[in-house]
Amino acid sequence: MIAALDVILRLAGWLLLAPLLPGIINRVKAWVAGRRGPPVLQLYYDLARLWRKGVVLSTLVSPGFIAGPAIAWVAVLGAALLLPLGPAGAALGFRGDVLLLIYLLALARFGTTWAALETGSAFEGMGAAREVSYAVLSEAAMIAAVLSLSVHTSSITLTTMLAPAAGAGALLLGAGLFAVLLAENCRVPFDDPNTHLELTMIHEAMVLDHSGPPFAVILHGAAMKLLLFALLLTEAVVPIGELGWLAATGVLAGGVLLVTIGVGLVESLLARLAFRRVPLLLVTAFLLCLFALLVAWRGGAS
Amino acid sequence: MTIGLLLSVSAFCLLTGILLGRRAPGFWLGLTLLAALAALGACGQVLLGGAEWDWRSAFRVGGESVHLRLDAVSAWFLTLLSVVGGAAAVYTRDYWSDHHYPRSAARNRAWWNVLLLTMGSVLVCANGLHFLIAWELFAISGYFLVTLERQDREVRAAGWLYLAASHAGTLCLFAFFTLLAARVGSWDLGPLRDRPELAPLFWLVLAGFGVKAGLFPLHIWLPSAHANAPSHVSAILSGVALKLGIYGIVRFSGWLPVPDAAGWVVIGVGAVTGLLGIAFSLAQNDLKRLLAYSSVENIGIILVGIGGGLLGLTHGDAAWGRLAFAGALLHVWNHGFFKSLLFFSAGSVLHATGTRDMSRLGGLWRAMPWTAALFATGAIAVCALPPLNGFASEWLVYLGLFDAVTSRTAAAAIATPAIILLAVTGALALVSFVKASATVFLGAPRTAIARHAHEAGPWMRGPMLLLAALCVTIGLAPVLVWPLLTRVTGVWHPGWSGAAVESPFLGLGFAPLLIASLIVGVVLLVRRTVRVRGSERQLTWDCGYALPTARMQYTGGSFGGIAAGWFNWILRPYRRLRRPRGFFPAEASLIERVPETVLEHGIQPVGTIILRISTAVRRLQHGHLQYYIAYVVVGLLGLAALVAAGVKP
Numbered sequence: 001m002i003a004a005l006d007v008i009l010r011l012a013g014w015l016l017l018a019p020l021l022p023g024i025i026n027r028v029k030a031w032v033a034g035r036r037g038p039p040v041l042q043l044y045y046d047l048a049r050l051w052r053k054g055v056v057l058s059t060l061v062s063p064g065f066i067a068g069p070a071i072a073w074v075a076v077l078g079a080a081l082l083l084p085l086g087p088a089g090a091a092l093g094f095r096g097d098v099l100l101l102i103y104l105l106a107l108a109r110f111g112t113t114w115a116a117l118e119t120g121s122a123f124e125g126m127g128a129a130r131e132v133s134y135a136v137l138s139e140a141a142m143i144a145a146v147l148s149l150s151v152h153t154s155s156i157t158l159t160t161m162l163a164p165a166a167g168a169g170a171l172l173l174g175a176g177l178f179a180v181l182l183a184e185n186c187r188v189p190f191d192d193p194n195t196h197l198e199l200t201m202i203h204e205a206m207v208l209d210h211s212g213p214p215f216a217v218i219l220h221g222a223a224m225k226l227l228l229f230a231l232l233l234t235e236a237v238v239p240i241g242e243l244g245w246l247a248a249t250g251v252l253a254g255g256v257l258l259v260t261i262g263v264g265l266v267e268s269l270l271a272r273l274a275f276r277r278v279p280l281l282l283v284t285a286f287l288l289c290l291f292a293l294l295v296a297w298r299g300g301a302s
Numbered sequence: 303m304t305i306g307l308l309l310s311v312s313a314f315c316l317l318t319g320i321l322l323g324r325r326a327p328g329f330w331l332g333l334t335l336l337a338a339l340a341a342l343g344a345c346g347q348v349l350l351g352g353a354e355w356d357w358r359s360a361f362r363v364g365g366e367s368v369h370l371r372l373d374a375v376s377a378w379f380l381t382l383l384s385v386v387g388g389a390a391a392v393y394t395r396d397y398w399s400d401h402h403y404p405r406s407a408a409r410n411r412a413w414w415n416v417l418l419l420t421m422g423s424v425l426v427c428a429n430g431l432h433f434l435i436a437w438e439l440f441a442i443s444g445y446f447l448v449t450l451e452r453q454d455r456e457v458r459a460a461g462w463l464y465l466a467a468s469h470a471g472t473l474c475l476f477a478f479f480t481l482l483a484a485r486v487g488s489w490d491l492g493p494l495r496d497r498p499e500l501a502p503l504f505w506l507v508l509a510g511f512g513v514k515a516g517l518f519p520l521h522i523w524l525p526s527a528h529a530n531a532p533s534h535v536s537a538i539l540s541g542v543a544l545k546l547g548i549y550g551i552v553r554f555s556g557w558l559p560v561p562d563a564a565g566w567v568v569i570g571v572g573a574v575t576g577l578l579g580i581a582f583s584l585a586q587n588d589l590k591r592l593l594a595y596s597s598v599e600n601i602g603i604i605l606v607g608i609g610g611g612l613l614g615l616t617h618g619d620a621a622w623g624r625l626a627f628a629g630a631l632l633h634v635w636n637h638g639f640f641k642s643l644l645f646f647s648a649g650s651v652l653h654a655t656g657t658r659d660m661s662r663l664g665g666l667w668r669a670m671p672w673t674a675a676l677f678a679t680g681a682i683a684v685c686a687l688p689p690l691n692g693f694a695s696e697w698l699v700y701l702g703l704f705d706a707v708t709s710r711t712a713a714a715a716i717a718t719p720a721i722i723l724l725a726v727t728g729a730l731a732l733v734s735f736v737k738a739s740a741t742v743f744l745g746a747p748r749t750a751i752a753r754h755a756h757e758a759g760p761w762m763r764g765p766m767l768l769l770a771a772l773c774v775t776i777g778l779a780p781v782l783v784w785p786l787l788t789r790v791t792g793v794w795h796p797g798w799s800g801a802a803v804e805s806p807f808l809g810l811g812f813a814p815l816l817i818a819s820l821i822v823g824v825v826l827l828v829r830r831t832v833r834v835r836g837s838e839r840q841l842t843w844d845c846g847y848a849l850p851t852a853r854m855q856y857t858g859g860s861f862g863g864i865a866a867g868w869f870n871w872i873l874r875p876y877r878r879l880r881r882p883r884g885f886f887p888a889e890a891s892l893i894e895r896v897p898e899t900v901l902e903h904g905i906q907p908v909g910t911i912i913l914r915i916s917t918a919v920r921r922l923q924h925g926h927l928q929y930y931i932a933y934v935v936v937g938l939l940g941l942a943a944l945v946a947a948g949v950k951p
Binding site (some may be wrong): 058063067104125128214 | 710839930
């Protein structure tokens with residue numbers, strides 16, 4: 001009973017809080033640019049509106065066009081439930097759960113790219129191709145990050161891995177994971193969530209033909225993914241396990257807020273990279289995580 | 303029934319099938335299925351009941367008494383053989399029917415049974431001599447199945463390459479078995495773990511069986527054979543025949559002592575095989591070639607697991623070795639199931655359109671919804687995505703490797719890069735399979751043949767459904783197979799049989815089931831919402847183009863292009879580009895082809911050099927008797943000179 005209540009509370013938290021993040025990012029960007037900007041809750045209004053709308057489907061698409069986003073959404077939600085929330089722990093935790101988390105994110109990618117390719121549009125093909133290809137590099141960075149946490153804590157369970165954070169290599173790991181966060185969540189300098197109809201897009205190009213409820217599912221899934229990465233980054237860097245209940249919750253919320261503001265600042269101050277540079281930056285992220293792994297290795301040897 | 307009786311029933315059915323099946327397809331199918339079921343029954347008794355069957359006959363073949371044995375390791379592979387062999391037999395009823403292939407259908411049935419029989423014999427033979435004979439017969443029957451349609455030049459070339467590579471491997475095995483027999487003093491095979499002087503023989507095992515399994519530089523025969531063979535043959539070659547190579551490595555690394563470096567080498571070879579296999583797969587335009595290279599990748603994953611097991615042994619029975627090894631074993635099954643499923647689906651596509659060239663297909667889901675859905679299932683499984691079976695086995699391998707890393711022994715130095723390479727391989731597999739499924743099944747049909755495709759009949763769909771069901775079952779409830787896995791690992795290394803390790807799948811528990819049911823629920827919810835809110839069909843928007851054509855779609859080549867570009871150093875694509883020129887450009891073209899690098903840039907040049915040397919040497923052999931006498935005289939004079947100089951032999 002308690003367990004069920006716990007899961008329901010978590011679910012509600014993830015579902016309700018996630019759309020807040022893009023709102024905050026947009027606020028930061030508006031503030032830097034000296035504009036008023038859209039309300040923080042804009043995404044909530046958008047989602048509600050989209051969910052009530054009808055759908056325009058391409059004549060070419062199969063039922064997979066609708067199933068793809070739904071699968072991706074479930075996969076991100078599943079990954080979210082595996083992620084421990086500081087002292088509250090995870091809804092579901094076991095040895096090796098971190099691998100399930102990474103592969104669930106891959107399943108989400110499978111779902112969204114599949115749906116993108118349903119339409120037979122060249123733009124969506126382009127976006128999907130970039131998405132899966134760059135993900136190869138960000139996955140390498142992710143696994144290196146996971147390895148460094150795992151070596152540091154001698155564990156492959158997220159709850160124990162994230163409690164004492166990355167130790168001496170935290171700065172390196174933080175930088176690496178932040179770059180991965182930007183790449184995986186269609187943020188500048190990898191991608192620009194605001195451009196439409198340009199050849200330089202990744203994620204936005206994939207969803208050009210989506211509308212109505214499936215589009216709402218995609219947007220909400222993307223927001224949850226951003227929250228997931230922000231939490232992961234915070235917990236990988238800040239040793240939350242050593243804090244009390246209240247402090248830990250505060251640090252978590254503060255960390256997520258800080259990451260979000262950071263994303264907003266990066267987006268306001270940096271230009272998007274040329275496409276051939278994207279792999280370079282991702283390889284840099286991978287190397288940062290790899291160095292964090294080396295630091296963790298040295299740290300344990302002493 | 304006893305195991306021996308079941309196996310004899312199985313062999314008897316297959317033999318009768320060879321003799322009578324040429325004329326009566328229905329009778330043949332029944333017999334083959336009966337044989338598969340009987341073999342499954344025997345395997346069930348070994349794997350579930352823990353029995354073991356060891357039988358030595360009085361009569362001799364080639365001077366050696368026949369010695370057969372079915373233990374858990376053999377039974378594990380025999381189960382796979384029976385499932386895929388039986389399913390493919392059903393599949394060929396329509397796929398390779400007398401109606402479509404009047405010339406080769408009867409041959410197909412006969413050789414099919416020979417293949418099953420000889421593969422089964424390889425698995426149960428416990429005598430080196432007979433093992434070699436069965437191995438050779440299995441290779442040859444494979445050749446005849448690959449070249450069923452031998453009027454095609456490309457098929458004959460693929461067949462020759464298969465035969466040549468296969469015999470290069472057999473040569474190593476010949477050396478291995480004779481050396482083993484010479485040192486042990488008997489052809490009998492069995493556990494000889496306390497003879498450390500036998501350890502170096504492992505390298506012969508790795509090379510000999512590695513050719514069959516498709517390790518990276520030895521994989522050359524695989525893509526062309528799998529692409530040109532009929533699809534049910536590709537399925538059994540990829541799904542089972544490669545695994546017989548793995549069986550050899552598993553079997554003899556379990557029975558004989560292995561060198562200390564074995565674990566390192568096998569993990570290294572496995573990781574490289576995985577990465578390069580999938581890189582080659584990315585660059586293919588031929589659907590079946592893509593699947594064949596993905597088999598190379600999966601063999602890499604299996605080898606990483608086996609290497610983990612060997613490494614665990616050299617580090618004193620480390621528990622992580624067992625996890626990685628169990629993962630490799632489970633991946634043997636899983637890959638067998640999903641790769642056969644994928645080859646069957648590719649066969650349906652080939653059946654319906656007559657082409658394997660993905661750039662001529664597209665939009666097939668409309669005509670072939672079943673095949674499209676089943677291919678998607680196989681694709682999710684082969685990318686090792688939860689909640690299907692590929693994830694379960696890769697997860698075990700990862701778990702073993704991660705434990706090796708956190709154990710902070712020397713093994714971590716190889717386990718860490720292996721984990722990173724495995725992850726990259728997995729991500730690349732996703733690129734490759736999204737590309738394959740999308741180019742073939744999604745979007746608009748690119749040519750008329752794709753527009754006029756038709757769905758596969760129930761006889762082809764049934765086996766595909768069975769294999770998909772197996773993928774889903776193992777994926778949702780891997781807990782079920784853990785007891786079988788412990789039995790096999792226990793037989794492979796007796797030290798691992800005692801203390802029962804708690805099933806790692808208990809932790810994973812119902813997570814896959816939970817995810818699967820959530821997926822079903824949410825998909826239904828979104829679909830219902832779409833239906834309630836109403837939907838209309840429009841042309842793909844495509845940024846304002848009023849008349850999008852099928853040719854404007856992203857192609858498979860461009861989809862995989864980014865990632866494949868990172869591997870240009872080994873792929874060495876051949877590219878000829880004619881750019882559009884002038885104000886009213888007439889035509890532009892791009893020709894792109896990815897060669898078989900190892901074959902065309904590695905082995906063929908070497909072969910050419912050897913051929914040139916041989917041609918030069920051949921001039922000495924001209925048929926003039928007087929010159930031959932001169933050779934003898936010169937030789938004798940030379941020897942005399944040596945003796946005169948006082949050289950002692």
